[in-house]
Amino acid sequence: MDINILKNLVFILKKYLSTYLMSSENLTMDIDTPGLIKDLQKLIKIPSVSARKQNLEECAKEIVQMMKEIGINSELIYLDNDDKKKSIPPLVYGEVKSKSNPNGKTVLFYNHYDVQPEEPIDLWKYDPFEGKVDGNLIYGRGASDDKGELITRLKAVEYFIKNYGDVPSNIKFVVEGEEEIGSNNISKYLEAYNSKFNTDLVIWEFGYVDQEQKPIISLGMKGLLYVELTAQGASRDVHSSLAVLIENPAWRIVQALSTLMDRRGRILIKDWYKEIKELSDEENAVVESEPFDEKSFKKEYGINRFINDLKGKSVKKALICEPTCNISGLNSGYSGQGAKTITPSKAMVKIDFRLVPNMDPLVQFKRLENHLKDNGFEDIKVTKIHGEAAGRTELSNQYVKVIQKSANEVFGDSIISISSAGTGPMYDFIEILKAPCISIGGTYVFSKIHSPNEFARIDLLEKTTKCMIRIIENLAKSVL
Ligand SMILES: [Zn+2]
CATH class of the missing domain: 3.30.70.360 (Alpha-Beta Plaits)
Known part of the structure; x- marks a missing residue:
């Protein structure tokens, strides 16, 4: 037998053996919840309000430290040396190469460490920068958006390193500090560090979980x-x-x-x-199948009608593509x-x-x-x-199914959405990194992000961590 064929066989065998051994199906996927809460509180306590340029570098440094403790190679990166003077907040970059599957897929987690201002302060039940735990909820500015989401990604990587000393897929992190004020420099960063950030897939910074506990996998942003x-x-x-x-x-x-x-x-x-462009038939069918509870939505916002008396499918269509x-x-x-x-x-x-x-x-x-x-x-x-500009990943993209499978394994079910109604720099990632972006996370749909009393649900933080574990695994297992 040709020595190269033998080498290849050994390599493939090693890869499958290691991804099998690293499979969370072999473990109960125990999540370190106290550690998760402690780390989230640590980040909430740093009031990294980008609108006021407050504590941004301090928060970025704390994340670098957290990553290092987990075993993620991490650093602060700047656009160039002069930018320190120009006070553009740095990016946190993190990377873990898979030892057993170095030529496998790479997933890049995009998140942000900045938060919205806490005002009006008198409407908060607890100090917005304390991270008070009250039952299943943890309160604080950034608890969900986006420090809570970031922690779930970090804990997923920690799970593999702690249990196996390795990760089944290659992992990258890009955590920026200007998302809440419009991500004005992210495209410059992506262009300057294009090859460093090279990836097969981007997991977006957030994702909603609806009232029926189903995560919404969103493929776009306005x-x-x-x-x-x-x-x-x-x-x-x-x-x-x-x-x-x-x-x-x-x-x-x-x-x-x-x-x-x-x-x-x-x-x-x-x-x-x-x-x-009009939605395709396939996209229309997805919009049609998306659940939307008009009654409770109206109740939540204290309104009794929608603009133009929209009803049914047109409400969903408006949110997605108007x-x-x-x-x-x-x-x-x-x-x-x-x-x-x-x-x-x-x-x-x-x-x-x-x-x-x-x-x-x-x-x-x-x-x-x-x-x-x-x-x-x-x-x-x-x-x-x-x-x-708006960014959107095609419904037919091969990674959509991998993410959906991972979400279903943890949450039991999930919803695909063509696009979120909100805005984020997804277009830049899709265009510059030439990678699909898929949004999935653990932000409860009424978790008051950007408002007083923002909270994260601890059960959802745990589930999302498990979902991220599955994503990292299923990417390694998938033959794409
Ligand atoms: Zn936000």
Whole structure:
């Protein structure tokens, strides 16, 4: 027998033997829950609020340390040395190569260590940066989004290293510090470290678990165009008796806004929907099969109807593939107690447009500018604050089944979703790393992320850790 054939046979045998031996089916998959809670509390206690550029490097360093203790090679990486001065938060990079299966698949876990501001603080039951455990819940800013999710990935890797001194698939971590303020530098990082981050699959930073305890495997994220419109009137606020002569910029803004969208929620900017592709039959079927409890959703948010009285499938379709035009903030004049009769000198509105695949944020921005000019609002200043395209992994991608199998093994069942209604830098990962991105995690759907009293459910953190273990294993076992 040719020596090379023999070598190959030995290699294949070793690979299958090791992945079999490392299979969690041979163990009860005992999760170190006290350790998981302790580590999560450690991270919650660092108020890494990116909006205020607070404690970011400190939190990143703590994660590097945590990774090292687990046995993950880890480091802080910067865009270049000057960036330390420019105060762009570093990425945490972690890597474990499989000794028994070094040529096997690589999975990259993308997460973020920054959190949203905790305000309004008086509405919190417990200190937002304490990590208070109350029954099955652990409270704190970042408990779910995204420190809780990150811990489940770390604990899954720890499980293998602790029990076997090895991992069945190659593992990489990219943990950024600017996700909550728009991931402005992630594409630069991905481009600068493209080969270092090379991977077969990206597991996204979060995933929801619905009220029936089923995880939602999401294959996409919407994009976002965030703009600010400003109208300038007189050089200062003036007595409102002069409103017969002096134009009120608040009216200019309101009039301009009324041209952007009709009462049914349809965006009126020319060619806004031009490049959007219709869902395929297969995608439509998936949307149809997705459960959505309209009643409890309305109850949770204290509303009794949806925009345009949407019902049934169109509600789900709107969440997945409809663009939006949303007024995030509107500011002008006097809004204090009692009356003050002034004509304000300035008015400002912030608008976020959610985008769906094929909508280019720059093209859409140009369309908005043209729309305002064409409608006689050339005096209104338009500033682009943020733009990112939507990202989506095809339903037919080979890894979707591997993730679904892993989720079903732990949760009993799961739901596939074409896209989340939220935004994240998925497009950058798909385009730059040329890797599919799949979102799965343990964030309970009503866990109050971004709001006061954010919490994580401990039972879901445990299950998600097990699910990550299965993903790492099933990737090694799968012949793709
Ligand atoms: Zn968030």
